[in-house]
Structures are given as C-alpha cells and as structure tokens.
Amino acid sequence: MSDTVRGVCVHLLALDLGFQIDLAAAQRLLADSERPRVVRTRRPAPAWFEYEPAPLRVAVEADPIDVAGRPSEPLISCVIHEFGAISLAYRFDAGGAIDDLPRLTSALYDNDAIHADARLRAGRLLDAMRPAVQRPALAELMEDYTVLALRAWGDGSPADVASAHAEAIARALQAETGPLAAPGVQRCLESRLSYSPRDLAIIDWNAALLFDEEPDDIIALLAHANVELLEMRILDAQLDGLLERAHVLLSRFGRRRFWAAAQDTRDLRMFAEIQTDGALLFEGVNNAIKLVGDQYLARVYQLASERLHLPRWDASVERKLATAESVYQKMTDAAATRRLEALEWIIIILILISIVIAFMPGH
Helix, strand or coil: CCCEEEEEEEEEEEEECCCEECHHHHHHHCCCCECCCECCCCCCCCCCCEECCCCEEEEEECCCCEECCEEECCEEEEEECCCCEEEEEEEEECCEEHHHHHHHHHHHCCCHHHHHHHHHHHHHHHHHCHHHEECCCCCCCCEEEEEEEEEECCCCCHHHHHHHCHHHHHHHHHCCCCCCCHHHHHHHHHCEECCCCCCEEEECCCEEEEECCCCHHHHHHHHHHHHHHHHHHHHHHHHHHHHHHHHHHHHHHHCCCCCCCHHHHHHHHHHHHHHHHHHHHHHHHHCCECCCCCCHHHHHHHHHHHHCCHHHHHHHHHHHHHHHHHHHHHHHHHHHHHHHHHHHHHHHHHHHHHHHHHHCCCC
16 A cells, blocks of 8 residues: 555645625726635535635635745635635645644644734735625635545545555644554544545545545535634624623613713613624524535535534523523613603692692792
8 A cells, every 4th residue: 555645735724804705896997806605526516515704705815835845836826705714725735644644634733824824914905805704804814625536546545545544644634643542543533434436525624635636615515614613713803802791781781870871872882782783793603504415525524523622612602692592682671671760750840849839939
C-alpha cells in the first residue's frame, strides 16, 4: 500500500462583519461576486440542500503564505452570508507522505500570519461593501477549521489506508506532532462516514480528512458548520452581556417613582432590540441551508455538528433567549404597573382639585 497521497488542504476561517448584509447591494458593490445556488456533486443531495438566501462568493488575489514549507494558492475563496458572516478558504497542496500531514495541520493551528491576513482581507471587503452592511464591525472572535481533501491515495481502499495510518491521521486531525494514546486514536477514527467504498470522511472538532475524488460538497458543509459555530459563540457572548445587565435594570425598575423616567424607556428599547437581534440571528444562521432527511450529506452535516458541539451551543442560546424574554416581560410589567399607579394618583389629585375649587368663593 502506497504511503503517498495527492490532494489539497483547505484552511477555513470564519469572521463576523456586522448584523446583516444586503446581498443584492453587496453584489453590486463587489463586481466579481457570484451567487452559488446549490452545492451538489455526484452524490444524490437532498432537494433542500440549498442556500437560502444564496451567499456571495468572491475570489481575492493574495500573496502566498508559507506554512510548513507549503505556500498557499494565490487566490482566496470568500463566501459572504446574509447574517453578517464571511468564510475565507486558504488552499495548500497536501500531496506527499501521509506522515507529513500532522506537521501541516499543526502549523495551521492558530497560525498568526493566516489570522492576520484573513482579518486584513475581510476588513477590505467590509470597507468595499460597507453601505450594504447593517452595523458594520469586524468582530474580534474568529473560528478556523482545516479540511484535508485527498483525491488520490494509491490502490487501497480509503478504509484500508485509514487503518494502516491510523496514528498519523489522528495526529493530523488533532494538529498534534507528538504521539497519541491508542484510545485517542480510536476516538478520532470513530467519527467517519462513507457513501461508497471509494470515499471516506473522518470528521473531528479541529479538522476533517476526506478521501474523496469530488469533495467540494462536503467542504461547503464543513465551512458552513464552522460559520455557524462562530455566530453561535458571538450570539452567546452577546446574550451573556445582556443578562449580566438584567439584574441592574430590574432593580432600577423596581424602585418606586412617581413617573417612569426617560432612561427606563431607553433601557426597555435597548433590551428589546438586543433580544430581537439575537432571535433573528439565531433563525438566520440555522435556516441558511436546508438539509432534511437521511441523505448522505445530511448525515455528514449532523456528524460535523456533533463534533463541533453545535447542538449544545444552540441549546445555550435558546435558553438565554428565553431568559431574556422573561426578564423583558418583568420589566414591561413593572413599567406598566408604575404608569397605572401614577395615573391613579393623577385622578385622585384632579378629584381633590375639583372639590377644592367647588368651595372656593366665586365658584
């Protein structure tokens, strides 16, 4: 069995550019963009595997970045989503010995040069389409993911190659240059799926290894899962900040005052806006692509979601959105109660004034 493979390493980076992007306006501002409707290759994809709405894809020229002796390709593929995220794909040659792959993925892990370049490219695209972006701001948080897509691996089946080079593959997925314990190697190789005897997808939290002659559909799925993880982390942090302020706002609303201050109205409006933005972002990210059923691509996406712990992030965001709704309801109830009390006092005062006026001379 040959130890030499041919393929490409796709390093994905996801960044957030703002709240929402008008893709039609952004397409006019970015003349070289295109709208990919469906990602589908030889495998029967579900009819619902379609972006909604379709993102923009832009190819950006860039100077090669050397990583572990392998220069990146001079074109960076950028996919811009309506919910404010952008995914950049840096491609490297992954050909050579399988045992060399851990050195490549280890060098890509938290690579400062690539992170700085990705932030620079994303910032330039944001400047070019700023009029089409609501609340434009390049977030500090970034998510990266590495896909090793092998198109040729000798005469053996992908399963045989994976078994023969189990430790090297596990180290590549973990971005680890040192040896791994046997249970760790076994755990990495458990997360696998195949559509035919000639392909295999091994997916882990940090990287994925694909034995596939046409891997573009799976790469697109993994890129979207990486973007979804970024957006859920950003939304979770925003909701944390909102809930940290909740007890201050509730104590302020609990103080008895004659009339609601303008600050109370501003606090309510701010809280409602952040809560609504969070709900819209959550729905936008989760409904960006449609994958329903037991088709192969749907199962690949489910496996990737589990490895990236997306269900846990979704549950955390949903729980905090529900808590924010409860806090907002308490604040609106407190404000309404205070207004009713104030109106009652006004009515009492008016009645007293009318009584006093009745006994005044000349009335």
